[in-house]
Structures are given as C-alpha cells and as structure tokens.
Amino acid sequence: xxxxxxxxxxxxxxxxxxxxxxxxxxxxxxxxxxxxxxxxxxxxxxxxxxxxxxxxxxxxxxxxxxxxxxxxxxxxxxxxxxxxxxxxxxxxxxxxxxxxxxxxxxxxxxxxxxxxxxxxxxxxxxxxxxxxxxxxxxxxxxxxxxxxxxxxxxxxx
Amino acid sequence: xxxxxxxxxxxxxxxxxxxxxxxxxxxxxxxxxxxxxxxxxxxxxxxxxxxxxxxxxxxxxxxxxxxxxxxxxxxxxxxxxxxxxxxxxxxxxxxxxxxxxxxxxxxxxxxxxxxxxxxxxxxxxxxxxxxxxxxxxxxxxxxxxxxxxxxxxxxxx
Numbered sequence: 001x002x003x004x005x006x007x008x009x010x011x012x013x014x015x016x017x018x019x020x021x022x023x024x025x026x027x028x029x030x031x032x033x034x035x036x037x038x039x040x041x042x043x044x045x046x047x048x049x050x051x052x053x054x055x056x057x058x059x060x061x062x063x064x065x066x067x068x069x070x071x072x073x074x075x076x077x078x079x080x081x082x083x084x085x086x087x088x089x090x091x092x093x094x095x096x097x098x099x100x101x102x103x104x105x106x107x108x109x110x111x112x113x114x115x116x117x118x119x120x121x122x123x124x125x126x127x128x129x130x131x132x133x134x135x136x137x138x139x140x141x142x143x144x145x146x147x148x149x150x151x152x153x154x155x156x157x
Numbered sequence: 158x159x160x161x162x163x164x165x166x167x168x169x170x171x172x173x174x175x176x177x178x179x180x181x182x183x184x185x186x187x188x189x190x191x192x193x194x195x196x197x198x199x200x201x202x203x204x205x206x207x208x209x210x211x212x213x214x215x216x217x218x219x220x221x222x223x224x225x226x227x228x229x230x231x232x233x234x235x236x237x238x239x240x241x242x243x244x245x246x247x248x249x250x251x252x253x254x255x256x257x258x259x260x261x262x263x264x265x266x267x268x269x270x271x272x273x274x275x276x277x278x279x280x281x282x283x284x285x286x287x288x289x290x291x292x293x294x295x296x297x298x299x300x301x302x303x304x305x306x307x308x309x310x311x312x313x314x
Binding site for chain 1: 192207
C-alpha cells in the first residue's frame with residue numbers, strides 16, 4: 001500500500017489532475033432544489049432565457065463537484081487536516097447540463113504552522129475546465145497537512 | 158405582490174436575516190458521500206477522533222446551506238443576475254450534526270457596472286452562526302443586480 005501523502009510531498013508547482021466527470025440535468029436540478037432554487041438552475045427554458053444560456057449548475061454545485069475532484073486527486077490519500085477556507089472562488093463560465101468537467105490543482109506554496117508544529121499549511125490553486133478546455137471555475141484555498149512522523153520512513157514519489 | 162428587490166434597494170449596511178435551520182446527521186452524510194467523502198464527514202467515531210470533534214459537515218456543505226439561506230433571505234425575491242464568485246469563504250468553526258444554523262448578510266458596497274448599464278454590482282458579507290451565536294462561516298461575495306426599469310414605479314421598503 002502506498003504511504004499517505006504528507007506535507008513534505010506538496011512542493012510548489014506539484015500538480016494533480018482531476019478525473020473527468022459529466023454533469024447531467026438531473027444532478028443540476030437536484031442540487032438546486034436543495035440549495036439554490038433559482039429558475040436558471042431548475043429549468044431549461046428559464047436557463048435559456050437567462051445570461052447563463054441554458055440549464056446551468058449553481059456555482060456552489062460546481063464548487064462541490066470540484067471538492068470531489070480534489071478528494072479523488074489527492075485529498076483521499078493524504079494526511080489532510082481540513083481547510084480553514086478559500087481565498088478566492090471564481091465562477092468564470094456557466095456549467096451547463098451535459099458539460100464534462102475536468103482540470104487540475106497545483107501547489108502554490110507550503111509553510112510550517114507556527115501554532116501546530118506537526119502541521120503544515122499548503123496553498124493550492126484549482127482550475128476546473130469544461131470539454132472545450134475553457135476554465136469554468138478557479139479556487140485558491142488552504143489545506144492543512146500533517147508532517148511525516150519523525151523517525152519513520154517517508155515513502156513518496 | 159411586492160415588487161422585486163432591485164439594485165437600488167441594496168444600500169450599504171442593509172441587512173437580511175437568515176431563517177434558522179438544523180443540520181442533521183443524515184444530511185451531513187448524504188452531502189459528504191456525494192461531494193466530500195472524508196471520514197470525519199461520514200462517521201461519528203471518525204469525526205470525534207478528528208480535530209472537528211464530531212460528525213461534521215463538509216465546509217462546502219455549510220456553504221451550500223448558506224446559499225439556501227441567502228436565497229430565502231433576499232435572492233429569491235430579487236432581480237439577481239447571479240454571481241461571478243466570492244472573495245473570501247472562511248470555515249471558522251466545525252458545524253456538527255444537530256447544530257442549528259442562522260445568521261445574516263449585510264451589503265458592503267454597491268456600484269454601477271461599466272460594461273452593462275442595466276446592472277449593478279453589490280458586495281455582501283454573510284455570517285453563518287450556530288445555536289451558541291458563534292460564527293461558523295463567513296463569506297464575502299458579489300451579486301449582480303438589475304436596476305429598476307426606468308420610468309416604472311420602483312416600490313421598496
């Protein structure tokens with residue numbers, strides 16, 4: 001079994017690719033009903049009449065899908081200690097029903113925590129793209145990561 | 158029927174209260190299974206063993222619940238044209254199963270759009286609180302709003 005990715009693995013510039021995923025109309029509507037019931041997120045007609053140009057995912061839905069992509073790309077096999085938040089979340093283009101999302105995240109910088117010596121603070125930039133390679137969302141966020149335990153072997157690639 | 162809230166209604170300092178809502182374990186786990194399947198969002202034991210101290214909502218779940226609160230507070234009865242993103246999203250304290258969320262949002266500033274004269278740009282700060290009055294999440298975001306149509310009566314309070 002591969003060792004968990006720890007703070008030491010997140011060197012500036014390291015990049016993790018996202019698995020591609022198509023967002024269908026049912027998913028868009030289900031999320032919108034629960035969290036963002038504006039007409040353009042619920043109805044194709046209303047979406048076409050809006051600036052978004054079609055049945056479009058709530059920006060927060062795109063963000064949640066990005067979170068799942070981050071989980072699959074590295075968080076699920078890392079010593080993550082969660083995030084205190086994001087510095088930037090831009091929804092740059094509509095995500096329409098049937099769009100296939102992908103993208104990647106990159107380590108911006110990494111530093112030790114002053115208050116918690118067993119933890120490091122890693123800043124990432126994530127870019128979510130659609131099937132035309134256009135960036136639909138950008139997020140810059142912090143991820144707390146445990147350091148490799150001292151005295152143990154730290155296997156990574 | 159009340160007129161839609163338009164750009165002119167969003168004067169700096171104006172505040173909209175959120176309806177209170179309790180987040181239960183089933184909702185937390187359902188969101189996590191789909192978008193953020195980290196152990197502390199799926200399992201009470203794992204949550205208690207984590208820094209979060211119990212079965213805790215994904216930060217993105219808290220954000221999505223905040224979106225619904227914003228919808229109920231003003232977006233659903235406004236001339237909203239959506240949002241290009243957020244400048245800041247902080248998850249300041251864990252949201253645990255059974256917590257009752259509330260809070261409010263406040264207009265920070267409002268200005269005309271240079272590129273689209275029928276639209277104004279309103280910046281808001283939203284604060285989500287728990288049943289102890291502690292702030293669990295803060296978001297500063299932009300909301301595009303249509304101006305009242307010229308020559309029509311613009312009724313607002």
